[in-house]
Amino acid sequence: KTITISCGAVGAEKQLCEEGTQAWADQTGHEVKVVSTPNSATERLSLYQQLLAAQSEDVDIFQIDVVWPGMLAQHLVDLSEYTSGAEDAHFESLVQNNTVDGRLVAMPWFTDAGVLYYRKDLLEKYDQQVPETWQQLTDSARVVMAGEREAGNDRFWGFVWQGRAYEGLTCNALEWVASHNGGTVVDAEGNVTINNPQAREALALASTWIDDISPRSVLNYTEEEARGVFQSGNALYMRNWPYAWSLAQSDDSPVKDKVGVVALPRGGEQGTHAGTLGGWQLAVSRYSANKDEAADLVRFLTSYEEQKRRAIQGSYNPTIPGLYEDEEVLTAVPFFGELFETFKNGVPRPSSVTGESYGRVSNAFFNATHQVLSGEAEPEQALNGLERQLQRLGRRGW
Amino acid sequence: MNRKLLKKIAAKTGFTVLLAGILLFTVFPFYYAIVTSFKSGSELFDVTWWVSSFNFSNYLSVIGDGSFVGSIWNSVLVSFATVIIAMAFGLTAAYALGRVQFRGRSAVLMIVLGVSMFPQVAVLSGLFEVIRALDLYNNPLALIFSYTIFTLPFTVWILTTFMRQLPKELEEAAIVDGASPMTTLFKVFIPLMWPAMATTGLLAFIAAWNEFLFALTFTLTDDQRTVPVAIALLTGGSQYELPWGNLMAASVIVTVPLVLLVLIFQRRIVSGLTAGAVKG
Amino acid sequence: MAHTTPAPVETAAGGKSPARALPAKRQASRVRRQRLRAAWLFLIPMLVVLAAVAGWPLMRTIWFSFTDASFSNISEYGLVGFENYLVYDNGAWYGVLADPTWWNAVWNTLFFTVVSVGMETVLGLIIALTLNAQFRGRGWVRAATLIPWAVPTIVSAKMWGWMLHDQFGIINEMLLGIGLISEPLNWTANADLSMWAVIMVDVWKTTPFMALLTLAALQMLPSDCYEAAKVDGIHPVRVFFKVTLPLILPALMVAIIFRVLDALRVFDVIYVLTSNSADTMSMSVYARQQLVEFQDVGYGSAASTVLFLVIALLTISYLYLGRKQIGGEA
Amino acid sequence: MACVELKNINKTFGQIEILPCVNLRIEDGEFVVFVGPSGCGKSTMLRLIAGLEDPSSGDIEIDGEVVTDQSPKERGVGMVFQSYALYPHMSVYENIAFGLKLGKAKKNKIREWVEKTAEVLQLEKLLDRKPRELSGGQRQRVAIGRAMAREPKIMLFDEPLSNLDASLRVQMRTEIAKLHDRLQSTMIYVTHDQVEAMTLADKIVVLNGGNIEQVGTPYELYETPASLFVAGFIGSPKMNLMPGRVAGETGASATTIDIRGLGQVTVNRETSGLKDGDSVTVGVRPEHFSLALSGPDHGLEVVNVEYLGNEAYVYVELPGMQELMVVRQPVPCEVQTGQRVALTTEPELVHVFDASGRALGPFQAESEATEQLAATQ
């Protein structure tokens, strides 16, 4: 039988996926076809939805984002019938995230969480500490920036992150709010929690960064723009996903070996380290003609061995806690160990609870944030508006 | 005499400057893409004006990916077929709309235009259903079929406009010579419509060549995909990394055939085709 | 030999008998009918193809605009009437027509359309006039000018995003280099600039479209009245405005129509360059956001339908204003 | 067999009535020439007959069959367009061969035919040229060739020789006459050249502002124009027309007419409808005046003498008349500008038109005058 799987696009991700599926195919004698899908998550989602809405058999296994299970649940198979409890070995938060109405619609495959990149050399040069809180980050960034600018690099900035009005900003802002103990916009019961003083404080702080330690154009940065600035040596700090690590460490990188990675700062002394949970899951389509084989492939791909291989070869964060203590893994990616907590306790976006409204929630959230950042609205005003908007969205239940 | 010479030189210089300006305006970003396509890794983040070293690794990696070459082939097939269909239906329709006066002509024109008034995303789902119903999913035919939704109105309108401008007497002469509408169209009008046909053809070809949303949605496997999708699906080592070098190399690769195509067909865009036909 | 029925001979002045009843307008003759039939025969394949491609999707979109269908479960929906368009609920208006974001998108789109199509038309004309001249290497220049149109939109938008980058974008480098600006501009993030950045990219990308169509129109002009203008010693600028422009106007109008249609539906450029930013959100981006990101097929379809109506309205009034040029002689 | 009949044809362009009501019958094999002032509707008539234009009302019959509905092809017409309407993308050869090819003739047949036609039209060397590389006259000949090659049963020529030089025009005229003899097809020909009209026509139709003024043989038109208009239109230089006034009794074989500035003429016309003192117009053709030098105080002043090589036109001023009188004289011409001359003519050669422009026929009392006139031919 031929199983069609959508995993990754091309490049290293696809290659890893192909190797994994090939191994399974060799074991079982089935055939696996890998289809590539767009890089952009929204494009990928709409493509999936076209296929699923048409009840297409064309794809058996979908690689889905951590925020999608709520939206796609009704098209997906309950995997718990096939996994015989294997999901228990994974991060609990992820499994919960993937369980919709008691059905395990997807298996965690790899995870992601926002981390802070910093320039070891510069911190040393200006005698600064690796920041523990956002405030420290702000202060040290100012110092280093002033120094570097004086030294002639007038394009040097303190902190770059993802400020464009898109999902990435939701992730960033959620980190600020959550690290200030400001909740996750909508709590697990479906109540709108965003309009609280901590959240206001977090946004107010962030909005001071613009034109101070962050260029105004950060308001239009996605991951790559930020990495571009950072990797060309023009920024002290960067908030990004772990993927940037291997690139920053690549041979032709000007910042090679000058980069450190830590968990994102806390929001004040009482705050917590918070990294928004990202990552991808594998799910089986309800319309698949080969559900059994597909589920088996999912089980195989999410297994300990396969995740270990991917962690070593591609620095993909495993979803099985045990792997963060595996020696082989740690030699390949040293910071996995240090950041285990960050990955384990990644802050989930309120996607499960808001279900198919998540898109609107996230949109409302990043738009409100963007307004605050760009100075069009005061945090208070923006959050009031956001709260009203979300309450209206959720007025009949999510 | 001297002033005249000066004036001539000034005019010539002015023209050259204008030309240079136009070329700079249109080609510079592409040139920059070429420059970028020879870079790799962190070089990308440096601003450079010239190609410092010819590093073909991006090209090799793009071409080395077998499915990319295949997608070029798919694109060629799809675009050519689209243009041929658009031309075939467009020309005949343009003859009817441009040369025959009948009631409902403007209504037909409006309806044809109306088709291109919905945003692509809005028709996407419906079209997807049609294509699945016709069992064309993941088949280049689906693209050829769906592309007519934007190429056809365009060709019909443009060709109608140009067809209308041809002298009435020519058609009358053909009628007196006993030519049927078909013959008139093919033997008399089409040869005179080359500038319009080459232009619309090129524009439609490129539009089909570059179409992304339909191509992404209506094909699934790499061996059926077209160039823009293939380019969009070029990614780097991970989810967020954009492989700039590869992307630019791929863009350069797929633009070259188009440039050649334009070079070939622009010869058809010549003036004075109807010169000498009628007096007065 | 000649059995002529001599017509009553009348002098030129007294020619017309005052009360000759004009017979009722005759029916279309057979020749005309034949031509008509040929015309419809020619038209029908085109119409059938269009109907096959577009009929269902368009109907479906309009239909869904009256429902509360959602993307994630498109088969279950209820009819909601005009709720997606406009509804009064709990003391407030809801629906597309009551959404300030929508009206902001409408305004953005109109602004974008007017400015970018205007600029494209002017630039396209200039380029076309240049390419119309005879010079060595004209073919290459023609091919070169078409490149922006030939680069896939996604690539070109990304390319420009890169070039417009405030940190390592070459545009800023260039402007800094010639001293036009003293510090890098935030093209895509700055609310004041981002719309202009979008317009700039769109102008760059689609000017070739205008230029090529205009070129075709120029090349199909009758040439001999230019000689007359030359002999009459008329200034080239005047010739352009009084002769060339009126003569290419029909083609230009059609080119503009299609550009306007595209501009009113603009999506990729804006989406790639500035994402969902409210400063640049267009009607299509709005519709897509509703449809894809918010999963609300009903609402998104309503937005699409309103977008369709806006475009249709604009097009019809444009055609009406320009009917002389377009509907003119046949 | 192709006789053409126009029945109550009316043609309007929008608001403008071009042909109010035309009735005309053209016999099979006849050579009919349409003449008339510029813009009077000649081309429109041809186009109606060809079927390129629909009449606003009325019917066209060919061989008794109403063809208003038929296409030009079915009507069997060929046409030389006034504006040529050559296919600009085809060579001269292809232009001429196009109709033949559509007629499904054989390849070498076509070549033969085209080459023959081209030879007749002196286009042999130009067969490979495109229309834009031809001179005006050459284009016109291609247009003729295209219509000729197909040998249709009705041929329509719209000023086909207007751009050809005199000697070529004579040759072409002869060729067309030959073609007519050979094919016996019906030919309808529009021309402004009087020589062409006179020499080619079996019948001339004079149009004026969309109305048919007179139909007749060249001889009839020249010798007995039915109206002032025809009299003024046929003949070049045109007939001298002078306002006159009946002086004395009418209705007899000799009527005296008073012409201001010229004196009295006695004419031999049917003047019974007139009475003493009525205004009439008197017409005398330029060749029908005799010139005699008169003394410096008598006669009329010669204001201009135009030398044409084979003849000369003497322009004489008639006091009180705007237009000059023209007298044809052989060369060498004896009078010179500034001299004064006396004009004389014969009574039979004087045309008289009543106030409404109708010509007065020859005096009918015994109806001999006419016969006598005819016998002189």
Next chain:
Amino acid sequence: MACVELKNINKTFGQIEILPCVNLRIEDGEFVVFVGPSGCGKSTMLRLIAGLEDPSSGDIEIDGEVVTDQSPKERGVGMVFQSYALYPHMSVYENIAFGLKLGKAKKNKIREWVEKTAEVLQLEKLLDRKPRELSGGQRQRVAIGRAMAREPKIMLFDEPLSNLDASLRVQMRTEIAKLHDRLQSTMIYVTHDQVEAMTLADKIVVLNGGNIEQVGTPYELYETPASLFVAGFIGSPKMNLMPGRVAGETGASATTIDIRGLGQVTVNRETSGLKDGDSVTVGVRPEHFSLALSGPDHGLEVVNVEYLGNEAYVYVELPGMQELMVVRQPVPCEVQTGQRVALTTEPELVHVFDASGRALGPFQAESEATEQLAATQ
């Protein structure tokens, strides 16, 4: 002031040489008419003078200044195009006014001007029409109007009256002559109408295959054509040309020439370059033959009589010659087809051309013959 001079002008289109080497001087204020067979290069010459076409080599001077690289505007020319070249989107009014506005004339000034021009051209009622709604002749008049309204210092007319009816043509011709008188501008005029050429021209230039055959006044061309070509080309119907052979002594005031089928003529030409037995061509104009009826066995057969109204052409067959001889006769004409006639002429009226086509001048011994001839005018 505008005298035009062409110096060694050569013009080729691709491979084809149209004008091999033309030298011509046109004086200021002169009215020059170009005539020549269709396709001989007349329009090309006008276009070269106008500056619409660049000469392949040679120079064009206006008032002594080389203008080869000047634009038409700088040359100060106006032109009526053979193909009219009207602005298709402008009304008649706008077409005529378009060139005028240039001079920044006031609006009502322009209107006045245009209306005056339109009146002269009888276009008053058509001022609002577009060219496509006009008849051929009306379009042509618009083209004339456009050039006339501007009153340039050099006016070029390319067959401007070819599509007008005879009477309008006469009027227009007069208007052009008036315009010439008024403006004193240099006019260069192409026509195929011999009457136009003869009446309008100060100087006629006869072109043949790109070469200037002869330049002269109408009188000179008609009376003393320099070559066989000019002789055959000027005059309609054309001169009768017969092959002959010198019989007897040459170089004297009377040379005898033997014409096959016609007998011997004695001419009064400079024949010193010839010798007994040499081939020559003898030319006699149709109006220079006298006709006399001869017996049924004598003389030549009349094969055709063409009636033209004001005159008749009698076609006579000369045994052994392909072309028919034409004799002009007044009407009523006394001979009829089938009769046999004898032709006679005067020695002074006989043209003789040597084998190369050059005309033999009048006998020069005392150079009196010419003067005498001139005196008769």
